[in-house]
Amino acid sequence: MKKSILLFSGLCYFLLSCSTAKHVELPEMVVKANSNETLAKANIDEARKPYMAAYTKINDIINTKLDLSFNWDSAFVNGSATIKLKPYFYPTDTLKLSAKGFQIKQVALVTASGKIPLRYSYNGKCLSINLDKAYARNEEYTVFVEYVAMPNKIVTKGSEAITADKGLYFINNDGKIKDKPKEIWSQGETESNSCWFPTIDGPQEKMTQEISLTVDKKYNTLSNGLMVASKDNGNGTRTDTWKQDKPHSTYLTMIAVGDFAVVKDRWRNIEVNYYVEPQYEKYARMIFGNTPEMIEFYSNRLGVDYPWDKYSQIVVRDFVSGAMENTTATVHFDKLQMDDRQYLDETHEDIICHELFHHWFGDLVTCESWPNLPLNESFATYGEYLWLEHKYGREEADIHGQLDLIAYLNSRKDFSKKLIRFDVADREDMFDLVTYQKGGRVLHMLRKYVGDDAFFAALKLYLERRKFNNAEINDLRLAFEEVTGEDLNWFFNQWFMSSGQPDLSFASTYDAATKKVQINVAQLQDFKTIPLYRLPLDVDFYVSGKVERKRILIDKASQQFTFDFDSKPNLVNIDAEKMLLATKREVKANEEWIFQYNNGPLVIDRLDALQNLSINLSDTNVQQVFKVALNDKAWAIRMVAIQTLGSLPASAKDTFYPLLVDKAKNDKKSIVRATAVSGIAAMYPGKNNKALFQQTLTDKSPMVEDASKTALTKGK
Incomplete structure (x- = not known):
């Protein structure tokens, strides 16, 4: 599952919300043991918390076979489920299946001589079946359920990540919305597939499956696994049968029905397909074309080949999340249907690779x-x-x-x-x-x-x-x-098992008399709720044109680390790999931050330097760094530099104007061009920028076009 969120604006937050550099005293800190009274209160508070245990396994599904047809007018599913099971360990004579909002027509035991009716009760959510006997853990049995699923009658709850939970969705089922396709698609995570077929909910339950979908012949279908049969029924309908013979969790089962163009690709000997609305067929390879290379890369990097029989991706309308990693058949929200202009601004490649990596x-x-x-x-x-x-x-x-x-x-x-x-x-x-x-x-x-x-x-x-x-x-x-x-x-x-993160403060000094570098570190988080962390960190010392790396271990509330150097380092670069998850403050002089920008090997070195230099934009040396940053090889650096220039003193703004104009016209990254247009409009309202904005209005990027429209509107 990939939540639909945009993080580009986070680069602005990087400058606006992170703590600015300031001098911090690092006192000796003593971590005191909790008193018995405090511990007792903590234990009581802990006992009052909810506890979500793993579900107890009573019956285990081996295979589910579904035969489904659809009533578009009522948004009902006519279904039959043939489910092969066995007790997980202990003998049992009952079976409970999740089945939300069904009309149950028949429940039977499948035997070699036919179907034997079984007694059952149903409360609208759970189907409780009395088996014909108690089965031992090595005995398999098969039940048959005939039903009508009515997902539109279910009261949905949803969440921030998954906005509805009725399991199966009929899109424009009455066809009344012009230029909107009719579609059916499912979304099972977390426990919504039981809204359209009876099953055992939860990630712990794994099964193989076979799903037959009877649809109008004009529609394509998609499900997990391979299509093993497609039968023309002679009445305007067709039945496609999809089979997955490798077990996966029940929430990963999916179906989709609609008028989709199918663009075929391959990885090794495995079929890789892209399902899009017909008008986007010519863009499908542009959008999804890196998928075979992704599969090859992940297979090699993990040392475990892609384990499934195919990989399909489908784009549907009105999806209830960003995307969903149904086994062999990922569903994407409709923002992945893009033309070549939209693709300039956002490829959504992070979503595509996110869902693929889920397949491991x-x-x-x-x-x-x-x-x-x-x-x-x-x-x-x-x-x-x-x-x-x-x-x-x-x-x-x-x-x-x-x-x-x-x-x-x-x-x-x-x-x-x-x-x-x-x-x-x-x-x-x-x-x-x-x-x-x-x-x-x-x-x-x-x-x-x-x-x-x-x-x-x-x-x-x-x-x-x-x-x-x-x-x-x-x-x-x-x-x-x-x-x-x-x-x-x-x-x-x-x-993994504790909350929060360290809150760190760093300061380093050099004593010329003793020829020693001293690094002071403090962990400032509240130890009542957040642990005292053990943090192995690399520190790079830049001395006389060379870089020397040392490993330190931070494991106390307050610590000092001392290193011998014959001369003062130009830079002490703490967390040299820039991998630490923490809130942190670091005391450095301007010249050290400037040195870090010019010499740090990582893009985060340069971002950290810009953040800390941003409070000193009246300094001409700092201004020079920002001029260099406007042409940095990393687009994020260029964008952050533009966003920060609003704090320039008035006397310096004119020298940056032609640089920003160049960024608005010529930067190779559309989001940087758009940021430059917005920056010029905000920073130079007194200039006549109309001709510039009319020129950028013709930019191929919709993002730049929108920024230009806004700028022209503000300029009136």
Whole structure:
């Protein structure tokens, strides 16, 4: 699942909301043990919290076979389900299936001699079936349910990430909305597929399946697995049968029906298809064409080949989220239907690779319970970073990762949430900036700590050990411990099982008499709710044209680290890999920040420098840095530089005007051109910019066009 959010504006927040540089005293701090009274109160508070356990497994679905047809007028589904099961462990004579908003017509036991009716009760949500006997764990049995599903009659709840939960959606079913296609599509996460077929809800339940869809011949269909049959019924309808013979969780089952153009592609010997509305057929390869390369990259990087029989992506109208990783058949919201102009501004490539990476983390290995959802979503979020790093280089990946970090750090309400949290009141609450953005950054820190070889070896072990099965966070930890030989409870406890993040303050000094660099560090977070962190960090010292890296371990509330250098370093670059998830303040002089901008190897070095220099724009040396930044190779640096220039003193603005005009006309990144247009309109209202804005109005980018229209309107 990919939430539909835009993070470009986060770069502005990077400057506006992060703490500015200031002198911070670093007192010695003592962490006191809690009193018995405090501990007792904490235990009482903890006991009052909700606890969302993994679902108890009583019956286990082996295979589900569905035969479905659709009544467009009523938005009903006429269905029959043939479900093969066995007891999970203990003998049982009952079966409970989730079936929301159904009309039940028949329930029977399927035997070699035919169907035997079974007694059942139904309360509108749960179908309770009395079996003909108690079955042991090695005995399989098959039940048949004939039903009508009425998803439009269900009162939907939804959440911030998934706006409705009725499972199956008829779009423009009466055809009254002109120029809007008629479609049917499903959305099962978290537990909504039981609104259109009877099943056992929850990520823990895995099955194989076969789905037959009877539709008007003019429509295409899509489901999980491969189409194994397509039969013309001779009455204007056709029945397509889709079969998936590898087990996956029930919430990952999907169907779609509609007038779609199907653009065929391949990865190795596997079919890769793109389903779009016919008018977007010519753009499908532009939008999705990197998919085979993504599959190859992830297969090689993980050491585990793409494990499924095909990969299809379909764009539907009015989708209730950004995208959904249904096994072999990802659904995308309609913003992925773009022409070549729209593609200039936003490719949505992060969504495409996010959902694909789920086919390892989420589909092949699925979280055993919703509190363990980061095993799905944090990995898919980090899959975005991995793809961008591979395809476009580390700078592009680091910009993307920084936007994730900014999004999380600007949501203070999420600081109280753990990544793996069993005290969540509603499973839908797991779909937030903690599970996605924070989780992705935590995985990045884990990678930087253990190193690439160990990181990907551990992921390979985890995937191979738990494939076609479920996992909890300890399965991941144990895989990393087996590969590295190190007890990693400290890392998993502080980052996955605790809330918040460190709040750090850094200051470094050089004593010429003793020839020593001293780094003072303080952890300033509230230790009542946030742990004292153990933070291994790399520090780069820039001395006499050379860079020397040292590893420090921050594990106290207040610490000092001392290093011998014959001369004062030009720069002490703490967290040299820029991987740390933390709020932090760092004391440096202007010349050190300028040196960092000019010499730091990473794009985040330069972003940090600009942020801290932005409060001194009256300094001509700082202004020179911003002039250089306007032509930085990283688009994010150029955009942040433009956004910051509004704080220039009046005496300096004229020297920047022609530079901004050049950015508005010629920058290769459309969002930078648009930012320059908006910046010029805001900074130079007294200038006659009409001719410029009329020129940028013809830009091929819709974003630049819109910025130009707004600028012209303000100029009147």
